[in-house]
Ligand SMILES: Nc1ncnc2c1ncn2[C@@H]1O[C@H](COP(=O)(O)OP(=O)(O)OP(=O)(O)O)[C@@H](O)[C@H]1O
Ligand SMILES: Nc1ncnc2c1ncn2[C@@H]1O[C@H](COP(=O)(O)OP(=O)(O)O)[C@@H](O)[C@H]1O
Ligand code: SF4
Ligand code: SF4
Ligand SMILES: [Mg+2]
């Protein structure tokens with residue numbers, strides 16, 4: 001079968017019911033990813049990164065639903081599949097790993113049993129063979145002493161080892177897409193480096209396409225071919241990682257890059273913070289959602305919301321850069 | 334060589350000397366088990382730390398989760414009772430002074446916590462939260478003076494005085510951390526332990542809080558012990574940095590030297606693990622990927638505690654613990670037999 005992209009997310013809108021109204025957690029998000037690619041999604045907490053991932057996986061909380069839009073994977077429309085068909089898809093073709101592996105591992109089953117489970121369910125492998133495969137998968141995921149470790153329970157694993165076990169489980173059926181939602185946020189930096197190294201190796205050796213969700217711009221810089229920047233449920237900028245970092249075309253990306261302290265910065269200059277705070281998702285302002293915090297805002301911004309349009313090498317949702325202005329002095333390289 | 338021995342008497346202290354001198358500090362937590370609650374082991378959270386904190390400086394304290402950073406910070410403030418050692422504040426050993434003197438000392442030291450959500454009582458108004466410290470130390474003579482001070486404190490952290498009557502849940506994370514900072518300032522301290530004050534905040538808010546802490550330091554000549562696991566932030570804010578590994582300080586040096594020339598292999602690997610937000614640079618960088626996990630503080634390895642993960646370890650490292658010694662010119666110390674060049 002031939003298809004234009006491995007995954008195509010087309011204008012999805014995901015709403016969540018909350019006490020005081022509706023959260024438009026994902027509000028018209030579109031992007032594609034191709035085989036072997038690593039795509040980063042960045043944005044602050046609450047910007048809709050996880051809800052975008054869960055919409056693709058159709059694993060939304062009960063209060064949430066996709067009210068509009070379409071997700072296509074290898075030419076099949078995921079948003080139209082029955083729950084059984086979607087479950088098969090999740091077990092074989094698309095895997096997801098989460099920030100806190102403890103919540104997705106079952107505390108009462110041995111690690112080997114859990115890592116081998118997708119193989120038993122979706123590949124009809126018998127128990128013994130599934131455990132043998134689990135040993136091999138754990139070893140590939142960098143867990144030392146795997147034959148002994150398969151017999152242990154999740155609480156006997158450290159945070160980094162649990163995340164490795166989750167990755168091993170996710171990869172058991174050789175999926176073509178891996179969605180990793182903040183896979184290293186709960187881990188120490190030296191363990192983060194180990195896990196990122198593992199994801200890099202898997203991507204290189206098996207060509208697994210990866211969507212990497214993170215709020216860490218450094219992680220994106222080291223891992224991703226392309227990056228999407230989200231703000232208030234929207235994509236505000238999208239482009240090749242080098243381009244976005246060297247010359248951001250959206251004021252939010254621009255401000256974010258300037259506000260973070262860098263390990264390689266030499267002189268001690270005061271940081272340049274972004275004013276204000278992230279928006280209240282239940283009561284979003286009219287117009288561009290970044291207006292209250294934007295140093296470039298013009299009269300039009302508070303009234304009309306810009307579309308996501310091509311600006312030089314990127315896509316940007318901003319009146320000012322679409323009008324030809326460049327966000328000077330923002331480059332990092 | 335350890336740090337110079339602390340002077341014996343309080344009278345001798347002058348601001349040219351370290352504000353805080355930590356000597357041989359141990360804070361162990363007993364692990365109990367069984368019906369009779371027998372002590373079966375000790376978590377050696379802080380296990381023999383020597384450290385000076387100089388007047389007016391920001392000393393960064395970094396290390397992985399569970400290595401003892403918070404316990405060290407709390408031990409220095411005597412919020413947990415250390416098992417052994419000395420903490421001299423302005424020359425006085427605060428682990429051995431009476432409760433009256435300690436109460437007076439408490440006005441000189443404060444703490445800011447990581448989680449602005451958990452560290453503020455949800456049933457108290459902002460005025461109550463800030464007023465509490467004023468009341469304990471009888472720092473406001475009248476209701477009016479108290480109200481004015483609360484208002485002044487809010488102003489210092491960039492919040493409107495109108496917020497005094499509101500409750501913590503009505504504020505964003507960044508605003509709550511500002512309230513936490515205002516509370517720490519209430520007693521007009523000279524020394525503040527900042528225990529991961531920005532880790533729980535959104536990236537776009539972190540810089541606001543860092544700048545605020547720096548402004549307040551200038552204004553009130555504060556001394557900070559700044560605990561964090563994000564080395565980029567620590568590098569930005571600190572004059573000197575101490576690196577901890579499983580209950581021990583393994584390296585301490587001026588911030589700039591530490592980044593240019595880390596001496597302890599653990600510091601080297603920690604630095605190489607920090608992602609830099611620059612794709613061209615980040616993809617070219619050489620990384621030291623450590624094997625394994627942090628050693629357990631319940632049963633640390635013999636000799637050098639880092640040896641189970643160290644890429645430079647030799648047989649000698651398993652035998653005796655390397656002392657924290659001067660490695661470079663003067664102000665740079667590391668505890669390693671085979672320091673990085
Ligand atoms: N009250 C306590 N009782 C028993 N053990 C404790 C107690 N407080 C801390 N510990 C243990 O002491 C060690 C050091 O803990 P500490 O909180 O100081 O680490 P930390 O470096 O601040 O870590 P983090 O980066 O996660 O905040 C850990 O093993 C911890 O589990
Ligand atoms: N279970 C839920 N019920 C209601 N609202 C939710 C739920 N989970 C997330 N939200 C809201 O949806 C928005 C997007 O959240 P999320 O996708 O989790 O953000 P991110 O992953 O970028 O931090 C936020 O406003 C968040 O508060
Ligand atoms: S549209 Fe206006 S407010 Fe929005 S990012 Fe662009 S300049 Fe700023
Ligand atoms: S003393 Fe030995 S094991 Fe410890 S850090 Fe130095 S080289 Fe490594
Ligand atoms: Mg999330």
Ligand SMILES: [Mg+2]
Pocket residue numbers: 402403404528
């Ligand atoms: Mg801590």
